[in-house]
Amino acid sequence: MSEGEMARLMEEVEEKKKLIANIRNKPWRMKRRLEHLKDAQQFVDKFEGALGKGKGRKLYAYKVMMTKKWIKFQRDFENFKTACIPWERKIKEVESHFGSSVASYFIFLRWMYGMNLVLFGLTFGLVVIPELLMGLPYGTIPRKTVPRAEQDTAMDYSVLMDFNGYCKYSVLFYGYYNSQRTIGFLKFRLPLSYLMVGLGTFGYSLMVVIRTMARNADVGGGDGEDGEFTFAWKMFTSWDYLIGNSETADNKYASITTSFKESIVDEQENQKDENIHLRRFLRVLANVMIICSLGGSGYLIYFVVKRSQDFATRDDLSWYEKNEVEIVMSLLGLVCPPLFETIAELEDYHPRIALKWQLGRIFALFLGNLYTFLFALFDEVNAKLEEEDSIKNATIWAMKEYYANFTAYNNDSSATAPPINPADIIRGPCWETTVGIEFVKLTVSDIQVTYLTILIGDFLRAVIVRFLNYCWCWDLEAGFPSYAEFDISGNVLGLVFNQGMIWMGAFYAPGLVGINVLRLLTSMYYQCWAVMSCNVPHERVFKASKSNNFYMGLLLLILFLSLLPVVYTIMSLPPSFDCGPFSGKGKMFDVISETIDLDLPAFMGTLFSYAANPGLIIPAVLLMVLAIYYLNSVSEAYINSNNELKKKMQMQRDEEKNRRNNTNSTNQVMKDLEDLLPNRSLAPKAPAESSADNDQGGKPAKVTGKPGTAATGVNLQKDVSLASPNPRIAVTHPPGPRGPGPLPGAETSRSRGRAQPSRN
Amino acid sequence: MGNKQTIFTDEQLDAYQDCTFFTRKEILRLHGRYHELAPHLVPMDYTNDPDVKVPLALIVNMPELKENPFRNRIVESFSEDGEGNLSFNEFVDMFSVLSETAPRELKAIYAFKIYDFNTDNFICMEDLEKTLNRLTKEELTPEEVKLVCEKSIEEADLDGDSKLSFADFENMISRAPDFLRYLLLTLPSANDYNVVFSFGVFRNHNFILHSFLLEKQKKISHEIASDSAL
Numbered sequence: 010m011s012e013g014e015m016a017r018l019m020e021e022v023e024e025k026k027k028l029i030a031n032i033r034n035k036p037w038r039m040k041r042r043l044e045h046l047k048d049a050q051q052f053v054d055k056f057e058g059a060l061g062k063g064k065g066r067k068l069y070a071y072k073v074m075m076t077k078k079w080i081k082f083q084r085d086f087e088n089f090k091t092a093c094i095p096w097e098r099k100i101k102e103v104e105s106h107f108g109s110s111v112a113s114y115f116i117f118l119r120w121m122y123g124m125n126l127v128l129f130g131l132t133f134g135l136v137v138i139p140e141l142l143m144g145l146p147y148g149t150i151p152r153k154t155v156p157r158a159e160q161d162t163a164m165d166y167s168v169l170m171d172f173n174g175y176c177k178y179s180v181l182f183y184g185y186y187n188s189q190r191t192i193g194f195l196k197f198r199l200p201l202s203y204l205m206v207g208l209g210t211f212g213y214s215l216m217v218v219i220r221t222m223a224r225n226a227d228v229g230g231g232d233g234e235d236g237e238f239t240f241a242w243k244m245f246t247s248w249d250y251l252i253g254n255s256e257t258a259d260n261k262y263a264s265i266t267t268s269f270k271e272s273i274v275d276e277q278e279n280q281k282d283e284n285i286h287l288r289r290f291l292r293v294l295a296n297v298m299i300i301c302s303l304g305g306s307g308y309l310i311y312f313v314v315k316r317s318q319d320f321a322t323r324d325d326l327s328w329y330e331k332n333e334v335e336i337v338m339s340l341l342g343l344v345c346p347p348l349f350e351t352i353a354e355l356e357d358y359h360p361r362i363a364l365k366w367q368l369g370r371i372f373a374l375f376l377g378n379l380y381t382f383l384f385a386l387f388d389e390v391n392a393k394l395e396e397e398d399s400i401k402n403a404t405i406w407a408m409k410e411y412y413a414n415f416t417a418y419n420n421d422s423s424a425t426a427p428p429i430n431p432a433d434i435i436r437g438p439c440w441e442t443t444v445g446i447e448f449v450k451l452t453v454s455d456i457q458v459t460y461l462t463i464l465i466g467d468f469l470r471a472v473i474v475r476f477l478n479y480c481w482c483w484d485l486e487a488g489f490p491s492y493a494e495f496d497i498s499g500n501v502l503g504l505v506f507n508q509g510m511i512w513m514g515a516f517y518a519p520g521l522v523g524i525n526v527l528r529l530l531t532s533m534y535y536q537c538w539a540v541m542s543c544n545v546p547h548e549r550v551f552k553a554s555k556s557n558n559f560y561m562g563l564l565l566l567i568l569f570l571s572l573l574p575v576v577y578t579i580m581s582l583p584p585s586f587d588c589g590p591f592s593g594k595g596k597m598f599d600v601i602s603e604t605i606d607l608d609l610p611a612f613m614g615t616l617f618s619y620a621a622n623p624g625l626i627i628p629a630v631l632l633m634v635l636a637i638y639y640l641n642s643v644s645e646a647y648i649n650s651n652n653e654l655k656k657k658m659q660m661q662r663d664e665e666k667n668r669r670n671n672t673n674s675t676n677q678v679m680k681d682l683e684d685l686l687p688n689r690s691l692a693p694k695a696p697a698e699s700s701a702d703n704d705q706g707g708k709p710a711k712v713t714g715k716p717g718t719a720a721t722g723v724n725l726q727k728d729v730s731l732a733s734p735n736p737r738i739a740v741t742h743p744p745g746p747r748g749p750g751p752l753p754g755a756e757t758s759r760s761r762g763r764a765q766p767s768r769n
Numbered sequence: 770m771g772n773k774q775t776i777f778t779d780e781q782l783d784a785y786q787d788c789t790f791f792t793r794k795e796i797l798r799l800h801g802r803y804h805e806l807a808p809h810l811v812p813m814d815y816t817n818d819p820d821v822k823v824p825l826a827l828i829v830n831m832p833e834l835k836e837n838p839f840r841n842r843i844v845e846s847f848s849e850d851g852e853g854n855l856s857f858n859e860f861v862d863m864f865s866v867l868s869e870t871a872p873r874e875l876k877a878i879y880a881f882k883i884y885d886f887n888t889d890n891f892i893c894m895e896d897l898e899k900t901l902n903r904l905t906k907e908e909l910t911p912e913e914v915k916l917v918c919e920k921s922i923e924e925a926d927l928d929g930d931s932k933l934s935f936a937d938f939e940n941m942i943s944r945a946p947d948f949l950r951y952l953l954l955t956l957p958s959a960n961d962y963n964v965v966f967s968f969g970v971f972r973n974h975n976f977i978l979h980s981f982l983l984e985k986q987k988k989i990s991h992e993i994a995s996d997s998a999l
Contacts, residue, residue: 034872038858038862046787239924244904247904250837262908276920666927
């Protein structure tokens with residue numbers, strides 16, 4: 010055999026070997042594959058001999074096995090990771106029936122639960138547990154004991170519900186903690202830890218919120234929102250072929266239907282025709298009305314609070330006057346949101362945008378709530394501070410008295426006085442514990458109100474509508490009360506404001522975080538049950554925005570608002586003299602300077618004093634401002650270039666599409682140029698179609714009909730024979746615009762194609 | 770099963786291994802499943818290549834396919850006679866294409882065949898309407914169905930004939946982000962019925978366990994080995 014023949018044979022053998030390796034990838038029938046395989050193997054056997062054949066196969070089988078094991082391992086790991094996410098199935102179920110916007114609330118709730126769990130771990134691990142385990146037990150020192158006067162009623166249910174009695178003198182509140190610098194054999198520095206955990210709570214929350222916002226901003230980009238093939242993808246890739254359980258299948262059907270409805274709503278919004286002037290006018294009108302009502306409610310709150318201050322001085326108050334503030338607040342909270350919703354109908358926004366506006370407006374309303382609460386609290390704190398001054402002197406005087414009396418009675422100077430029973434010592438008012446109690450009461454009443462509202466507003470209503478419907482004159486289900494829809498904005502805001510309360514109160518009541526964790530946990534189950542059994546999906550189911558950033562933005566705002574009072578009190582108000590971990594100090598943050606002086610080596614002290622120098626701090630602040638400005642401009646530049654690239658891609662796609670269509674390009678200039686030309690020979694040649702079409706079996710119409718068309722004067726013979734039949738190929742007149750309805754099907758084009766030659 | 774199996778000759782098993790994405794064990798297990806569908810019809814001895822076809826009605830009752838709205842189309846696409854009666858070769862072929870090691874391009878070809886209800890090698894409006902109605906169990910109004918189908922064709926149709934040829938379909942599906950997750954077609958390989966097989970007979974009372982397995986795999990995000998041509 011000659012060299013050339015050898016080489017050719019080797020090539021053929023290589024080809025056959027490649028065929029054998031790839032035969033499973035070919036879209037052939039099994040029989041055909043088996044035949045080809047046999048042929049190829051015989052050929053290779055004949056000309057290659059036994060060299061390497063057996064080994065190759067074994068190695069291949071081993072490789073395949075390893076790949077499969079690796080895939081299986083990855084799959085199991087992914088399963089495990091997904092199984093670790095709590096409530097995933099529950100949320101998916103809600104999503105499949107109610108849409109992604111309602112589900113986004115539950116995802117937000119779950120995220121909050123995670124954050125609160127971490128805060129709970131921090132607080133309990135570093136503050137509560139050390140005090141419980143290593144600090145002095147109940148009853149040993151005054152701050153940890155119920156005073157004599159209150160001991161009779163300390164166990165009463167009503168007192169406990171008000172968080173007085175034994176509740177007040179427990180680890181739940183600030184006042185219980187001892188100000189000893191180190192406790193236990195581990196020399197755990199409790200006051201320092203208390204302060205650090207308090208500030209660390211805010212730091213951690215800030216970090217987590219901003220990180221989530223940044224991550225969401227990332228996700229929002231790309232062509233996710235205005236995808237090219239939204240409907241096509243939904244059609245062909247939404248069914249999960251792994252589903253074998255009929256219940257899961259039902260859920261999947263529901264979720265696919267909901268998802269289609271959402272996209273349809275979006276599409277209809279895009280196709281709406283609008284009278285832009287009327288719309289603008291209506292929107293301005295609506296905003297004016299809402300600002301008026303917000304201003305009105307703000308003034309009402311201010312007026313009522315002022316009146317309550319006057320009432321505080323009087324004693325003969327009726328029930329209404331005593332509770333006027335709470336009543337007015339609740340009424341506003343009940344009346345204004347529906348009012349805003351009705352006014353918002355004037356604006357006629359896409360439901361997603363309307364939701365955002367509604368959230369913003371109710372947020373502004375609730376800020377008024379917050380303002381009154383803080384105002385009242387601050388008054389109380391000031392009053393307590395004044396009281397404290399007088400009591401402080403009284404306590405010292407009483408102690409001196411006691412010892413003087415004792416030594417007066419016993420002339421024996423060597424005997425020391427027995428310590429006074431802690432329950433008898435005169436106690437200061439301890440304003441921090443009072444503040445903590447206020448926050449805890451507020452949180453608990455908030456929980457109660459929310460749960461009751463769901464029970465009555467949703468569940469009871471559903472029961473009544475369902476069962477009273479049998480004996481009522483009009484159709485309750487379709488008509489007036491009907492079933493409730495899930496109120497996304499109300500619930501989200503409730504969650505956000507509740508978290509704000511927690512942040513404000515956690516410093517004064519370490520137990521508050523634990524209460525909140527319990528509340529979020531039960532809330533998840535309770536609300537999931539309520540939504541599935543009592544609510545109906547919104548009439549217009551809409552897709553939640555891809556990122557949760559709007560909720561995060563609200564949360565960030567509340568975080569800052571709740572940071573301010575706490576930092577203010579830490580910095581400027583003096584701690585109580587006889588309760589809490591900072592008792593005896595001038596300011597709460599003196600703990601830090603104390604630690605630096607006593608615990609850290611000397612040079613650290615000097616280092617910190619240098620660092621605290623304004624001459625160092627001001628340049629540092631300037632530097633940070635400049636860095637922010639620089640990063641901002643860089644990110645703007647990136648966003649701009651991103652948009653440019655997107656536009657370019659879009660233009661390219663349109664061009665490609667139009668080229669294949671053999672119509673004019675969308676570019677007006679090109680259109681004009683083409684019109685100027687004498688004949689149409691400048692129409693671009695379509696690229697060769699994929700040969701995969703030819704593999705699928707014959708398409709006789711495509712090939713036979715075409716030469717006729719081509720012969721009518723357009724120099725497109727080669728291209729047209731490869732492109733799919735296009736009955737609108739312009740010959741003597743410019744092509745019309747693309748019609749909206751379905752174009753004539755295959756038969757018509759085939760017949761047209763065949764008819765062309767006869768025209769000539 | 771061990772080395773002493775008598776269902777296939779060694780050459781047959783090797784040939785199957787080369788032509789599909791399965792290993793010996795999986796092929797034998799597949800035969801076990803095939804046999805169970807019609808124990809009186811399917812012989813245990815395949816050494817002389819018997820010509821036996823299991824009818825469509827028995828195959829679409831398999832638990833993997835029972836809940837799938839396209840089960841009839843899937844089986845029909847793999848059958849030579851177009852009626853859905855599968856011989857063992859075609860049965861193995863079907864599972865091989867649907868397995869997770871099969872490449873995306875191969876799956877796209879068969880997906881196109883599945884969604885082409887009237888088998889004219891185009892996905893036209895009627896095909897889309899049928900697909901949509903199966904997906905949503907006819908919950909959408911006719912106007913909504915029309916809107917969705919028109920939008921789909923508008924999005925994916927590149928050559929302007931208002932139906933989707935394979936090129937259009939392939940172009941659209943290759944860009945789908947969820948392609949890997951809800952993947953067009955993936956069924957667990959025969960390997961995963963290990964647990965069920967050890968119970969001996971796979972019947973209704975094992976369905977709970979079986980569906981639990983399938984449930985777990987539902988949450989998978991596969992990485993399709995796009996270069997599975999090893």
